[in-house]
Amino acid sequence: MQFKTIFTTSALAGIALAANNSTLTTATPSVTKDCSFSDFTATNSAQVQQVAACQTAVGDITIYGDAFGSIELTGVEQIFGSLHVKNATQAVTLNAPTLQLVSGTLELNANTILQNLNLAQLTTVGSLNFNALPALEQTGLTAGITSADSIVIADTGLTSLSGINVYELKTFDVNNNQDIDTIDSGLQSVTDSLSISYNAEKVDVILDQLTSANNVFLQSINSLSANNLTTVNGSLAVSSSSVDEVQFKGLTNIGKSLTINKNDNLETLDFPKLTNIGGALQISDNEHLRSFDGFPELKTIGGSVDINGTFDNGTFESLQRVAGGFNLKSEGDVSCDEFKKLNSDGDIKGNKFVCSNADGASSSSSSKKGSSDSTDSSDSSETGSSETTSTKAKSSSKDSGAASHTGKLGAIVAGFAIFGVALY
């Protein structure tokens, strides 16, 4: 059961990984049957030694259980497959100083007292998943990872992400690490999801090399710098954060929705080059935001507009078209004139038009011809609201252990799914 009886037949299964410099392609090699593992689970040190004895191991390997104080993998250099170290609840040390490559997933999960991690030569992984490692303060990545598809770091005691030097990823998810107070990343492109949430209360996020991303979710962050970001193909959300400014100096286009909500200290929005939001725009429940100015070039919104707060000022100087409805509720005295005109000119395509301020409500269900043709609020505002829901689900996950666990599992499962698509 522990060994495949035949040599690996997947010798030609190539894998392509994004590297920090280029695309690295590796093929699974042939190995002797001693080093060909098939869903091998090691529950004692002698079994771990069988893996360590292989310079190159092929197959999926799990190291599991409470029989280890120290897990010694010195010797193994490459694993073509995945390595899971799970629930090794007595392990203080994991030593894999010679390991350079794990083509599948390297997962460390629920190793509750793991303190010393040595991955000194590891440069290449398919997916790196660290989860529930409360005693782990350092990544042990001395050489540093330069090639990966997906990185998920959740619920660890890490104080920094040092050694994660990739510049292109599909998934980057860093959540619930209470001691990470700075994330300064050289990432240039994240093609599926970039998510940073609920780390140290005051986490400063620096993504100055990032130029292109798909979905970006930032929660519970203290500051953000992403001045090279020009394109967000999916949705962008900044919520439940202590930022006083949300600034994306170079951003010209958001493919789906933009959500800015529950940022209690937020005072300024600055999107000087943004011309298009493909989905909904939501700016809500930002206690100290008095103006929603900050979108001087915004011409089109492909979904609905939903804005509330105490606004004294706010205009969209360049706005020409809103495909969905328009709902602005202000407790301050921001003027509705501009938006009423946009609505009466037929440039707000959705059925719903509400604009109210401290002076009173002004709302209507527009009866414009053609409003029924619309894809408008239905499609796009659904996108918007489903995103809002997921944001909320995550934010409430902080308060409930069970929910939080599910959320994280979801994120990790999503990570696996992406990884699967990418590699096989």
Ligand SMILES: *[C@@H]1O[C@H](CO)[C@@H](O)[C@H](O)[C@H]1NC(C)=O
């Ligand atoms: C790119 O990175 C890989 C692995 O990190 C390395 O083997 C290769 O030499 C690097 N290529 C260049 C051109 O730097």
Ligand SMILES: *[C@@H]1O[C@H](CO)[C@@H](O)[C@H](O)[C@H]1NC(C)=O
């Ligand atoms: C983890 O290991 C502990 C014993 O060390 C055991 O009681 C527990 O059931 C294990 N958890 C899982 C999910 O396997």
Ligand SMILES: *[C@@H]1O[C@H](CO)[C@@H](O)[C@H](O)[C@H]1NC(C)=O
């Ligand atoms: C690429 O990886 C090398 C080696 O870890 C690192 O020195 C370099 O800073 C990385 N480059 C980028 C752009 O992240």
Ligand SMILES: *[C@@H]1O[C@H](CO)[C@@H](O)[C@H](O)[C@H]1NC(C)=O
């Ligand atoms: C933007 O990226 C370029 C090249 O990648 C870099 O030289 C520059 O410092 C970045 N800008 C900021 C504001 O960091």
Ligand SMILES: *[C@@H]1O[C@H](CO)[C@@H](O)[C@H](O)[C@H]1NC(C)=O
């Ligand atoms: C965003 O979309 C453009 C155009 O389709 C594409 O070239 C780019 O790679 C995408 N970026 C990401 C991060 O997905």
Ligand SMILES: *[C@@H]1O[C@H](CO)[C@@H](O)[C@H](O)[C@H]1NC(C)=O
């Ligand atoms: C503001 O709008 C959001 C999203 O539509 C909504 O959930 C929230 O209840 C609103 N807040 C107030 C004070 O009306």
Ligand SMILES: *[C@@H]1O[C@H](CO)[C@@H](O)[C@H](O)[C@H]1NC(C)=O
């Ligand atoms: C609102 O606009 C007025 C005049 O344009 C300006 O004096 C005032 O400072 C603005 N208030 C805010 C909160 O931006």
